[in-house]
Amino acid sequence: MAKKERTMDERTIDPASKEMLIRADELGLGTAFHRAEAMPPCNIGAAGMCCKFCGMGPCRLTKDGSTGVCGATIDTIQARNLVRAIAAGSAAHSDHGRDMAFTLKAVANGETEGYVLRDIAKLRTVAAFYDIPIEGRSPEEIANDLADLYIAQFGQQKGELAPIRRATEKRQKLWRELGVVPRGIDREVVESLHRTHMGDDQHVPHLLEQAVRTSMTDGWGGSIIATDIADILFGTPAPVVGQANLGVLKDDMVNVVVHGHEPLLSQMMVVASQDPEIIEYAEAAGAKGVNMSGICCTANEILVRQGVPAAGNFLQQELAILTGAVEAMVVDVQCIMQALVSLSENFHTKVITTSPKVRITNATHIEFNEHKALTIAKDILKVAIDNYKNRGETQIPDVRSDLVPGFSHEYINYMLGGTYRSSFRPLNDAIMSGRIRGVAAIVGCNNPRSTQDHFHTYVTKELLKQDVLVVETGCGAIAAAKLGLLLGEAGLDKVGPGLREICETIGIPPVLHMGSCVDNSRILTVLTQMAEEGGLGDDIDQIPAVGLAPEWMSEKALAIATYCVASGAYVIFGGSSPLSGMPDRVSDSDLVLNYLSVEWENLYGGKLEFINEADEMVQKTLEHIDKKRAALKLPEYDASKFGKSGDARMGELESLSFEEQQKALYGVPA
Numbered sequence: 001m002a003k004k005e006r007t008m009d010e011r012t013i014d015p016a017s018k019e020m021l022i023r024a025d026e027l028g029l030g031t032a033f034h035r036a037e038a039m040p041p042c043n044i045g046a047a048g049m050c051c052k053f054c055g056m057g058p059c060r061l062t063k064d065g066s067t068g069v070c071g072a073t074i075d076t077i078q079a080r081n082l083v084r085a086i087a088a089g090s091a092a093h094s095d096h097g098r099d100m101a102f103t104l105k106a107v108a109n110g111e112t113e114g115y116v117l118r119d120i121a122k123l124r125t126v127a128a129f130y131d132i133p134i135e136g137r138s139p140e141e142i143a144n145d146l147a148d149l150y151i152a153q154f155g156q157q158k159g160e161l162a163p164i165r166r167a168t169e170k171r172q173k174l175w176r177e178l179g180v181v182p183r184g185i186d187r188e189v190v191e192s193l194h195r196t197h198m199g200d201d202q203h204v205p206h207l208l209e210q211a212v213r214t215s216m217t218d219g220w221g222g223s224i225i226a227t228d229i230a231d232i233l234f235g236t237p238a239p240v241v242g243q244a245n246l247g248v249l250k251d252d253m254v255n256v257v258v259h260g261h262e263p264l265l266s267q268m269m270v271v272a273s274q275d276p277e278i279i280e281y282a283e284a285a286g287a288k289g290v291n292m293s294g295i296c297c298t299a300n301e302i303l304v305r306q307g308v309p310a311a312g313n314f315l316q317q318e319l320a321i322l323t324g325a326v327e328a329m330v331v332d333v334q335c336i337m338q339a340l341v342s343l344s345e346n347f348h349t350k351v352i353t354t355s356p357k358v359r360i361t362n363a364t365h366i367e368f369n370e371h372k373a374l375t376i377a378k379d380i381l382k383v384a385i386d387n388y389k390n391r392g393e394t395q396i397p398d399v400r401s402d403l404v405p406g407f408s409h410e411y412i413n414y415m416l417g418g419t420y421r422s423s424f425r426p427l428n429d430a431i432m433s434g435r436i437r438g439v440a441a442i443v444g445c446n447n448p449r450s451t452q453d454h455f456h457t458y459v460t461k462e463l464l465k466q467d468v469l470v471v472e473t474g475c476g477a478i479a480a481a482k483l484g485l486l487l488g489e490a491g492l493d494k495v496g497p498g499l500r501e502i503c504e505t506i507g508i509p510p511v512l513h514m515g516s517c518v519d520n521s522r523i524l525t526v527l528t529q530m531a532e533e534g535g536l537g538d539d540i541d542q543i544p545a546v547g548l549a550p551e552w553m554s555e556k557a558l559a560i561a562t563y564c565v566a567s568g569a570y571v572i573f574g575g576s577s578p579l580s581g582m583p584d585r586v587s588d589s590d591l592v593l594n595y596l597s598v599e600w601e602n603l604y605g606g607k608l609e610f611i612n613e614a615d616e617m618v619q620k621t622l623e624h625i626d627k628k629r630a631a632l633k634l635p636e637y638d639a640s641k642f643g644k645s646g647d648a649r650m651g652e653l654e655s656l657s658f659e660e661q662q663k664a665l666y667g668v669p670a
């Protein structure tokens, strides 16, 4: 395929990103956008038709009926590639959860610096769920037991993962009947690697069953663990005001951007940045203080809790450095491009790795340790402050949007019913009446092979017009934030009449930002509680809801998609399919793709499909929602029935005379 340089509008819809890409071109510097254009994807690998699992290969199965040297068919190779990707994605999310669990244990035993058990109510709720005694015990004692239980999930060899019990009764029964309940997190990931070694599992349904079992160690294992503990240590999110996009960087302050996933260090850096010692140190360096911001899911972790601004999503990590205004980019794990380091050499930015698991050649390494978290956070900030004097010419795009993130499932429950009547009943009722047609979870990454933020925001906007309530996490949520969709008033003129009434009545934006990519576990919880509330069937597969990752790129995304399918959801992935096969070998290479849609739907009530066109994603979402509404015997969606209450009704009444108002309200003049 020939190299193709795209126009700026084809690269991104975000004006701040465009400005930085122009700057990159002027400076002659490359970014992921440029590299994606210079290196078209390998069409054999992209279609899942390459195997390099042993030294007899790599084998490329490009001819009809061909097999690898060992005889492996294209179906086996595609299924094995998928299982390995899901194992890697599950390992990433789960290892994040493991670090959180060890930190909880250390906090409970007074062995850390700077952390506290912040949300005791959540600690007690979670512990009680697992029958850990709570009455008459200190938070530390409860946290110690919870940490032990969560740590045990990783090395458990037999039995069932404990958080599985948080699914509906019906779903648990189905999983047990199908034999896909994970035994232990590490065990399933190891078994996936074993099964996909040369000469092992070579039967597509059997491989894909292990894909499901492994993915569940993520969604119903490591991710739930990570979310629970982040809430216990740093607080369960509730709405806060925040900002997003590169314009949150400040010319007169030391800019420190945290990037990656685990909130352990980033939360402590937020605390340290407000310490008088650090502010004084920054002022002595000639700055007004330290300006913290985030990229990717670390951004989401501190945005949903403290309202710390997000400098951008995945594809903006290099663009932040291109502003010339970032003193330090502090990274931990996942989604960190190696190119950051070579790019930063053109500026003064220090890229600082902090995880014992992640080093990057030529980056500065300051290793994080939860036992000295606050001290290390301050040390890192001092390195950034010392670097302020080296700043050269800067160009910070004057582009930022306000947003209100922080919609944890606990908050959604509370906001719908208040302290004494917290419940999902009003949400279920709104769906049953048709005011809300259904729910879409739009999540996941950016990918330089599609137009940055375009698919996320196009699909979001179109579904909102159709009265679909949207919940978001990860880089998709930051995309919507940049478009102003995470604000009450700013977003409401763009939504359908029924959804608008609900948003106005409750006082919420039409798009609810629920957190980082491990916080997709919150979406599972919301859907489970909606099913348990009644009126929308008794399991997730009956709820009029769809999950979408319109610009996916990471192996974690494939793990998320698979555990959502196993939980009963219809999942749509945009962009390329890693299983597409060769166009002229449709029947031969479609077995795995068909299995993911048709057979998984038969087994789990959920399915995974790869759809390239944004309008088709919208259409398939609405078709699925309407199909589920019909199966529940709910009234057919009819937008014309709504929009006559809430603010719209008030506006209408205000334009009338007093007599006309009385007539409109009571049918008689005053």
Ligand code: SF4
Pocket (backbone or CB within 6 Å): 051, 052, 053, 054, 055, 056, 057, 058, 059, 067, 068, 069, 070, 071, 072, 077, 198, 199
């Ligand atoms: Fe080729 Fe089989 Fe080795 Fe894969 S496992 S590289 S298909 S010989």
Ligand code: MSK
Pocket (backbone or CB within 6 Å): 261, 296, 297, 314, 334, 335, 443, 444, 445, 446, 473, 474, 475, 476, 516, 517, 554, 556, 557
């Ligand atoms: S950070 S996994 S690009 S959502 Fe979670 Fe964003 Fe995707 Fe990384």
